[in-house]
Amino acid sequence: MSEALHHNPEPDELSAGQCHAGQFVPGAVQVEYRCTGNVRRRIWSLTGAGEIVSPGISASRIFLKQFINRGGRQDRRGFDQELASHEPAEKLLSACVRLPKLLLVDAERLILGYEFVECLTFDELLRQDENLFRREFDAVLPHLVAMLDALAGGISNAKQRKGLHPAAASIRATVFPGLELRNMGVLKDAVGDPDSRLCTFDLGRPYEGCVADATSALLLSIGLLNWGRPLTRFLTGPDLELLDQAWQILGPFADVENVVARFEQEEVARARRVKAANNFESVAKKIGIRILGRRYLRALSKYAGNLARRSP
Numbered sequence: 019m020s021e022a023l024h025h026n027p028e029p030d031e032l033s034a035g036q037c038h039a040g041q042f043v044p045g046a047v048q049v050e051y052r053c054t055g056n057v058r059r060r061i062w063s064l065t066g067a068g069e070i071v072s073p074g075i076s077a078s079r080i081f082l083k084q085f086i087n088r089g090g091r092q093d094r095r096g097f098d099q100e101l102a103s104h105e106p107a108e109k110l111l112s113a114c115v116r117l118p119k120l121l122l123v124d125a126e127r128l129i130l131g132y133e134f135v136e137c138l139t140f141d142e143l144l145r146q147d148e149n150l151f152r153r154e155f156d157a158v159l160p161h162l163v164a165m166l167d168a169l170a171g172g173i174s175n176a177k178q179r180k181g182l183h184p185a186a187a188s189i190r191a192t193v194f195p196g197l198e199l200r201n202m203g204v205l206k207d208a209v210g211d212p213d214s215r216l217c218t219f220d221l222g223r224p225y226e227g228c229v230a231d232a233t234s235a236l237l238l239s240i241g242l243l244n245w246g247r248p249l250t251r252f253l254t255g256p257d258l259e260l261l262d263q264a265w266q267i268l269g270p271f272a273d274v275e276n277v278v279a280r281f282e283q284e285e286v287a288r289a290r291r292v293k294a295a296n297n298f299e300s301v302a303k304k305i306g307i308r309i310l311g312r313r314y315l316r317a318l319s320k321y322a323g324n325l326a327r328r329s330p
């Protein structure tokens with residue numbers, strides 16, 4: 019969910035024009051970069067297009083992300099976490115999914131710059147072209163299993179094993195909290211080869227957990243695809259058929275108690291977040307979202323609770 023920036027930004031906020039100093043990641047050299055436009059104020063970040071203007075370095079189109087949230091608050095922790103995710107993500111996931119290369123770091127302004135990739139995330143795809151979404155969703159499910167396998171390989175040395183076997187939920191794995199469908203996209207120009215179409219970003223600091231933790235995050239994100247705008251979609255609540263479809267593939271790598279706990283945790287976290295919403299959001303909107311959101315999340319928790327009665 020993003021909106022175009024209409025008001026004057028704070029002096030240090032991302033805005034088109036001026037050059038700033040940053041570090042070019044390959045080679046760790048000091049470079050000048052600037053934002054060229056398309057600035058979006060998102061809930062957790064400001065994003066925009068940019069370029070590197072130093073001689074000898076060709077990066078004419080980069081994606082800039084500044085860790086300043088919609089309330090104007092700087093998020094150094096989020097910046098550090100995203101930076102910390104980069105190397106392990108490359109190591110574990112680059113063989114099965116496209117990860118935009120990190121090109122620029124400006125630690126002072128909390129800006130990271132990436133190779134620009136034209137993609138549509140699954141939540142965007144669902145809103146733009148539902149038929150295409152369904153096709154891409156069918157195609158992505160086996161890829162999610164491949165990713166779970168790769169995450170488990172980080173700790174348990176996948177070379178010893180031949181693929182992730184059923185009932186693998188308790189295998190130790192490197193878990194990226196942001197590895198979920200709203201942070202995964204389908205590349206616009208990669209036609210044909212399904213393996214090269216998928217890209218992912220915004221993964222968050224990884225921790226050592228188990229496969230089930232990563233599976234729960236994926237299932238939750240599928241349950242949240244209808245969350246947010248437009249209101250008609252939000253009102254319909256989670257798409258349980260989509261969850262069923264995902265459960266058929268991901269069920270063997272899930273632990274029902276873990277799913278229930280993760281879904282309930284989301285309910286608590288979102289209730290807290292709404293209470294602390296920014297002052298510019300009207301009270302009516304807050305209350306409305308709270309009621310709708312609660313209903314939505316209850317439906318999700320109920321779905322998770324019912325999984326206990328099925329065999330995956």
Ligand SMILES: Nc1ncnc2c1ncn2[C@@H]1O[C@H](COP(=O)(O)OP(=O)(O)O)[C@@H](O)[C@H]1O
Nearest residue numbers: 060062063081118132133134135136139219220
């Ligand atoms: N390298 C990239 N190139 C172009 N667009 C990107 C790139 N990475 C992310 N995006 C787009 O920007 C959006 C926001 O990025 P993300 O890192 O998920 O930020 P947030 O923390 O605000 O969710 C994504 O949903 C995606 O559409």
Ligand SMILES: [Mg+2]
Nearest residue numbers: 200201219220
């Ligand atoms: Mg994101």
